[in-house]
Amino acid sequence: MxxxxxxxxxxxxxxxxxxxxxxxxxxxxxxxxxxxxxxxxxxxxxxxxxxxxxxxxxxxxxxxxxxxxxxxxxxxxxxxxxxxxxxxxxxxxxxxxxxxxxxxxxxxxxxxxxxxxxxxxxxxxxxxxxxxxxxxxxxxxxxxxxxxxxxxxxxxxxxxxxxxxxxxxxxxxxxxxxxxxxxxxxxxxxxxxxxxxxxxxxxxxxENLRAAIKQANDKRRALQRLSATRAADPVPISGLDSLLTVQAAFMDDPARLTDAVNAMAEECETRVAAGEGAAPRGAKRILYTGTPMAVPNWKLYNIIEKAGGVVVGEEACTGYRYYKDLVDESGETVDELLDAIAERYFKINCAIFSPNPGRVEDIVRLAKELNADGIIDCALQFCTLYEMESADVQAAAEEAGIPCMHITTDYANEDTGQLTTRIQAFLEMLRPRR
Amino acid sequence: MxxxxxxxxxxxxxxxxxxxxxxxxxxxxxxxxxxxxxxxxxxxxxxxxxxxxxxxxxxxxxxxxxxxxxxxxxxxxxxxxxxxxxxxxxxxxxxxxxxxxxxxxxxxxxxxxxxxxxxxxxxxxxxxxxxxxxxxxxxxxxxxxxxxxxxxxxxxxxxxxxxxxxxxxxxxxxxxxxxxxxxxxxxxxxxxxxxxxxxxxxxxxxENLRAAIKQANDKRRALQRLSATRAADPVPISGLDSLLTVQAAFMDDPARLTDAVNAMAEECETRVAAGEGAAPRGAKRILYTGTPMAVPNWKLYNIIEKAGGVVVGEEACTGYRYYKDLVDESGETVDELLDAIAERYFKINCAIFSPNPGRVEDIVRLAKELNADGIIDCALQFCTLYEMESADVQAAAEEAGIPCMHITTDYANEDTGQLTTRIQAFLEMLRPRR
Structure with a gap:
């Protein structure tokens, strides 16, 4: 911009x-x-x-x-x-x-x-x-x-x-x-x-590899800390701002980002203690799961939050998957550190894996931890993998008693009206789970 | 049926x-x-x-x-x-x-x-x-x-x-x-x-593994022999019958199929010598490439051949890829034979491989060997892999000076009229290459 x-x-x-x-x-x-x-x-x-x-x-x-x-x-x-x-x-x-x-x-x-x-x-x-x-x-x-x-x-x-x-x-x-x-x-x-x-x-x-691992882990720890504050009601930070924080992590200087995220987390912790929110207490709380949202794809979050809901977490590459796991910093050789890196990345529950039960487990666990009232599972159009996994997501959400809506969309605005209507209806039928 | x-x-x-x-x-x-x-x-x-x-x-x-x-x-x-x-x-x-x-x-x-x-x-x-x-x-x-x-x-x-x-x-x-x-x-x-x-x-x-390898190789040799007769003009056997021969190979008893295919090859060899064809001499000759055609998907071949063209080869899983490579029969242990099997199958140029240059090479070579006048490259709807590879196929065909048409279709008949028109136009513009 x-x-x-x-x-x-x-x-x-x-x-x-x-x-x-x-x-x-x-x-x-x-x-x-x-x-x-x-x-x-x-x-x-x-x-x-x-x-x-x-x-x-x-x-x-x-x-x-x-x-x-x-x-x-x-x-x-x-x-x-x-x-x-x-x-x-x-x-x-x-x-x-x-x-x-x-x-x-x-x-x-x-x-x-x-x-x-x-x-x-x-x-x-x-x-x-x-x-x-x-x-x-x-x-x-x-x-x-x-x-x-x-x-x-x-x-x-x-x-x-x-x-x-x-x-x-x-x-x-x-x-x-x-x-x-x-x-x-x-x-x-x-x-x-x-x-x-x-x-x-x-x-x-x-030395240089361990320092780089520590730097990336620090970033992840800061993002985890910020994420944890979103379990509160009222939620101290919007889904839009949380999403942009992870989007920023792909582009900004890591040290500057980490400092800024820690500052955001600190302010959010203070807000939680004070009962201050970015959305009103009782706003319908959504866990997002699905395809990643690269800048400037803020469309769905904007629809949800302008409709009065709030996104409290994202089981997605532009979210939880980005910061959930740390790399073990204890390796004593370059080979050990590279293995630790490989092991950490191997835990990312990408939909290309078959089967991919870890993703569905994460969705249900996150929804509970973050006190989500409902799940919105979204696939970019023609994304076979996420479209195919949506049946498993739906089944797991149902078993856990959490309402779940599947959406297929793209980057255009043609479906904004229709999505708004669907999302408003979904938010209305949700009941607070706490 | x-x-x-x-x-x-x-x-x-x-x-x-x-x-x-x-x-x-x-x-x-x-x-x-x-x-x-x-x-x-x-x-x-x-x-x-x-x-x-x-x-x-x-x-x-x-x-x-x-x-x-x-x-x-x-x-x-x-x-x-x-x-x-x-x-x-x-x-x-x-x-x-x-x-x-x-x-x-x-x-x-x-x-x-x-x-x-x-x-x-x-x-x-x-x-x-x-x-x-x-x-x-x-x-x-x-x-x-x-x-x-x-x-x-x-x-x-x-x-x-x-x-x-x-x-x-x-x-x-x-x-x-x-x-x-x-x-x-x-x-x-x-x-x-x-x-x-x-x-x-x-x-x-x-013993049992080597015998099984020999049986599968015999089947492939028979199919190779039949395929070779399709280089002749007039072509001794239709594309439809050739396609069904490979489709049958997935279902019929291997020994019976091999005998039958050898009999077909022998008759076709005789026909070639006698200048006898399933299509008239000079019929426009098509190499098919693309997604497989399982029984009873005969739609595209039927359109091509009812329009007066003839399919002389297929770079596809229901065609050349099925019989092009033999398994080395010389292994002396089960492990050696299993390795030989793995090596043979690894040569199948499936579009899931990245990059997949072997497929494009096969297409151009087959088109030349079988004296095709044009190539029809077809993907089943929503098949990302073949749709994506079509640009490479088109480029290679162009470089080889062979006209190539890309088609996307499915199993329904709604597009039969449109496909017929497109294929008729394509056949008309083809010039015999010999």
């Missing part, structure tokens, strides 16, 4: 990155307006969420300049982008690289995309392809290496094409949770580490 | 299998009618294709009785069904089991299916789920074990559900062609072998 704070002209930087300036200006304008409409209209936000406004206003400008400058001055080696929680950031930051999540939350250059990818492709995949084809993502353009992963059919195949547009490394993620699959995954993490060492020219050591 | 040859009432057998008799009668009636309209209206068929009519008329009746009787008399151990080329039949037949491909070529019980699976699921997956839910497939019902495989997202997740309806074993197929993936696949083949040994109570030995 347009930087409203500092009077710096970022156009020369974007131009140097090879971006399409008029298109990018249009994108920033639209996202800035969305941010205003969705975020700045919220009431009773914790003051510390000012950090989120700072991130939002800097996301395509100040943050990119910081990254470019860091590379220029030798403070950082390379920028390495990825699209998935399965890519271990610790390996990148240990080699003094900057790890970023790449843009995939809005429709862009759809006509160009559909010349290459089938129409029936999920909006997230179309989005990152369109952001590249349209040259409007400074994260993609400033990345020296893009890391893909064989997760769903669509991403796997789309990366083959993306790899013709950017230097890529693809990690092969297993489909099953067996010892054999874990061994194979450990080997994938090692191959990735080797590639990052080559790319950055920095060798992994116990 | 209804058995017109022998006056045997198969209803008691179907009832004993737990099938829905009125629904199954309706299915057989419809398929029988389709067979008459599509197959028996063909002109200039080789006489030896009488075998195909025999298979077609026995597919749900005589053949099932044969299997059930073989189990009853101890001539066979178990019936083991599967949905994918990656499941090694040699392991099953070595343990004196009967290996069958399961029904998935027609819409059935769609409403019931869509209560459990998303609407946007490929028709093949909906089909096998519907055939089970509707109790109309004697192959599914007579199977003691069903073997799934982690291939595409949709099948992987649908098997989790199918496994609640039938005893299942799922093989994990890799996504990449690396040494590590091959090692993992070999281990999967071993685990499958162990499961089949347990299921059948028969231990694998060098």
């Amino acid at each position: 347009a930087d409203e704070r500092v009077e710096v002209d970022y156009h020369p930087m974007w131009e140097a990155l090879g971006m399409d300036l008029p298109a990018h200006d249009a994108l920033l304008g639209a996202v800035g307006e969305m941010y205003g409409d969705i975020y700045l209209t919220q009431e009773n936000r914790p003051e510390s969420t000012g950090y989120l406004d700072f991130v939002a206003s800097n996301i395509h400008s100040g943050r990119i300049k910081e990254m470019v400058d860091a590379k220029g001055s030798g403070d950082a080696t390379k920028v390495i982008g990825s699209f998935c929680l399965y890519v271990p950031e610790e390996v990148i930051t240990a080699c003094n690289g900057i790890s970023v999540g790449l843009c995939s939350g809005a429709d862009w250059a759809t006509e160009q995309v559909e010349e290459r990818l089938p129409r029936n492709t999920c909006p997230l995949i179309k989005s990152f392809t369109g952001f590249k084809l349209g040259n409007v993502c400074p994260y993609i353009e400033s990345s020296d290496l893009v890391v893909g992963e064989n997760t769903c059919d669509g991403k796997k195949k789309a990366y083959e094409y993306f790899g013709t547009l950017k230097p890529m490394h693809v990690m092969d993620v297993p489909n099953v949770h067996t010892d054999e699959a874990l061994a194979m995954w450990k080997s994938q993490v090692r191959q990735f580490a080797k590639r990052v060492e080559e790319e950055t020219g920095v060798e992994l050591t116990v | 209804a058995d017109e040859r022998v006056e045997v009432d198969y209803h008691p057998m179907w009832e004993a299998l737990g099938m829905d008799l009125p629904a199954h009668d309706a299915l057989l009636g419809a398929v029988g009618e389709m067979y008459g309209d599509i197959y028996l209206t063909q002109e200039n068929r080789p006489e030896s294709t009488g075998y195909l009519d025999f298979v077609a008329s026995n597919i749900h009746s005589g053949r099932i009785k044969e299997m059930v009787d073989a189990k009853g008399s101890g001539d066979a151990t178990k019936v083991i069904g599967s949905f994918c080329l990656y499941v090694p039949e040699e392991v099953i037949t070595a343990c004196n089991g009967i290996s069958v491909g399961l029904c998935s070529g027609a819409d059935w019980a769609t409403e019931q299916v869509e209560e459990r699976l998303p609407r946007n699921t490929c028709p093949l997956i909906k089909s096998f789920t519907g055939f089970k839910l509707g109790n109309v497939c004697p192959y599914i019902e007579s199977s003691d074990l069903v073997v799934g495989e982690n291939t595409c997202d949709g099948k992987k997740k649908a098997y989790e559900y199918f496994g609640t309806l039938k005893p299942m074993h799922v093989m994990d197929v890799p996504n990449v062609h690396t040494d590590e993936a091959l090692a993992m696949w070999k281990s999967q083949v071993r685990q499958f072998a162990k499961r089949v040994e347990e299921e059948t109570g028969v231990e694998l030995t060098v």
Whole structure:
């Protein structure tokens, strides 16, 4: 979104990155307006969420300049982008690289995309392809290496094409949770580490890897702490702000983010003690589960919260899965630390795993821990995996006595009215569970 | 389809299998009618294709009785069904089991299916789920074990559900062609072998395994021989009959099928020498590539051939991929033979592999070898993998100077008119390449 704070002209930087300036200006304008409409209209936000406004206003400008400058001055080696929680950031930051999540939350250059990818492709995949084809993502353009992963059919195949547009490394993620699959995954993490060492020219050591693990764990601990405050009624922070906190974690400097999240958590703890909420006491409480929401995909949360509900947790890659597990910091060799990293990432309950009972267990447990009154299970259109798992989610929610609604949607606004009606009806029928 | 040859009432057998008799009668009636309209209206068929009519008329009746009787008399151990080329039949037949491909070529019980699976699921997956839910497939019902495989997202997740309806074993197929993936696949083949040994109570030995390999190889050699005759102009056998030959291979007794295919190949060789064809000399020649066609999915071939074209080859699981590679018969231990089996199956160029250059190479080479004038690349609706690969297929065909048309379709007849128009136009613009 347009930087409203500092009077710096970022156009020369974007131009140097090879971006399409008029298109990018249009994108920033639209996202800035969305941010205003969705975020700045919220009431009773914790003051510390000012950090989120700072991130939002800097996301395509100040943050990119910081990254470019860091590379220029030798403070950082390379920028390495990825699209998935399965890519271990610790390996990148240990080699003094900057790890970023790449843009995939809005429709862009759809006509160009559909010349290459089938129409029936999920909006997230179309989005990152369109952001590249349209040259409007400074994260993609400033990345020296893009890391893909064989997760769903669509991403796997789309990366083959993306790899013709950017230097890529693809990690092969297993489909099953067996010892054999874990061994194979450990080997994938090692191959990735080797590639990052080559790319950055920095060798992994116990010191730099352990420090990187600690930094990532600190971030996760801060996010866990913030998440815990959302069990309270009234809930001290909105779902929208919580979602943006995790979205920010994919893009902002990890140390700055961790400090800011700890400050948010502290303020939220104080609010909980004081009975102060971002939503009124008794607001209908929703656990979100399903496909990830990349910036600026705030659509569903906005509908839920503008309808008077509040999202108190998210069993999703842009949520709980991002921070639920820590990496064991006790390894004494690079190999031990890499194994610990692999083991931690292997616990992410991605829907590509078959079977994937851990996800359903997490959903029910989280709904209870966070005192959710209902579950909204959402899949991006054409996401076979989440669509298929929705029957299991529904069954588990029913068994636990928690109402659950399944939604299929995309990034467009055509279904906003219909979704609003459905969600209002769902919220009305919910009964507080405490 | 209804058995017109022998006056045997198969209803008691179907009832004993737990099938829905009125629904199954309706299915057989419809398929029988389709067979008459599509197959028996063909002109200039080789006489030896009488075998195909025999298979077609026995597919749900005589053949099932044969299997059930073989189990009853101890001539066979178990019936083991599967949905994918990656499941090694040699392991099953070595343990004196009967290996069958399961029904998935027609819409059935769609409403019931869509209560459990998303609407946007490929028709093949909906089909096998519907055939089970509707109790109309004697192959599914007579199977003691069903073997799934982690291939595409949709099948992987649908098997989790199918496994609640039938005893299942799922093989994990890799996504990449690396040494590590091959090692993992070999281990999967071993685990499958162990499961089949347990299921059948028969231990694998060098003797039974080598004999099973030889039997499967003989079948492949016969199919290769038949395929080679299709390079001639005029082509001695239709695409429809060739397709049904491979479809039959999933269901009929392997020795009987091999003899019949060799007889067909011999007749076709004679026809080639005599310049006799199933289609006129100069008929436009099509190489089919894309998603598999399970019985009774003859729709596209019928459109092509009724429009005056002729299909001369198929780079597909119901075609070339089924018979292109032999298993090395020289292994001297069970382990060596199992490794040889794993290595052979690992060469199947399934679209789940990333990247999958072998498929595109095969398409271009086959088109040249079989003197195809054009390529029709077809994906079942919502098949992300084949839809995504179509851009590569198109690019390779263009580079080779071979016209290529991409089609997306399903099992319904709603698009028959539109497809006919498109295919007629495509056939008209083709120029003979010899």
